[in-house]
Amino acid sequence: MVLLLARHGETADNANGLILGRRDPPLSAVGFGQAEALATRARRADVAAVWCSPLLRARQTASVVAEATGCGLAVLDDLIESDRGTWEGQAVAELARVSPELHAAFERGDPAFAFPEGESLLDQVQRTRRALTHIAAGAAPALVVAHAGTIRAALMAMGHALPPERELPHGEIVELLWRAAGTGEAGPG
DSSP, rough: EEHHHHHEOBHHHOOOOOOOOTOOOOOHHHHHHHHHHHHHHHTTTOOEEEEOOOSHHHHHHHHHHHHHHHHHHOOOOOSSSOOOGGGGTOBBHHHHHHHHHHHHHHHTTTTOOOTTOOOHHHHHHHHHHHHHHHHHTTSSEOOOOOOOHHHHHHHHHHHHHOOOOGGSSSEEEEEOOOTTTTTTOOEOO
16 A cells, blocks of 8 residues: 655744654744645645644644545554654754764664664654554555654665655655555655
């Protein structure tokens, strides 16, 4: 099944280069514009279902899409962003400066990486796999509005190379051929 994954619209914290994790800021005006553009793309893709993370930025983005497509909106807790521990609220540039090796492991998606006092990438992969398997059993095509970490976890679950989070734009669609227990293909939507 093809799943459409999209990163939520931008927040002020995103624009300021901060790690959000489970922090819960609202969309900025730019983020709402990105949600509107995503809604247009979702209508063109004939989206039949909209799913999202419980965090406000994802719910706000998904609500715009659900209203534009006439689809119901389902919130799925397993789509939540990773718990980024002591990194939450920190500037990415500062983390790269003070912890270059740990930051590099995060950037490249090292399977052994875990956020200090937070979640490991593999834990997020397990949650994301469970969520996407549930979504794939429903109406298609489905759009999943979540987070850069969730998209990277889905790509990792399917054996794909991971782009750094900064390369996953807000409000853009990534198509993923989802197979619950196999490999898949991913590409821009």
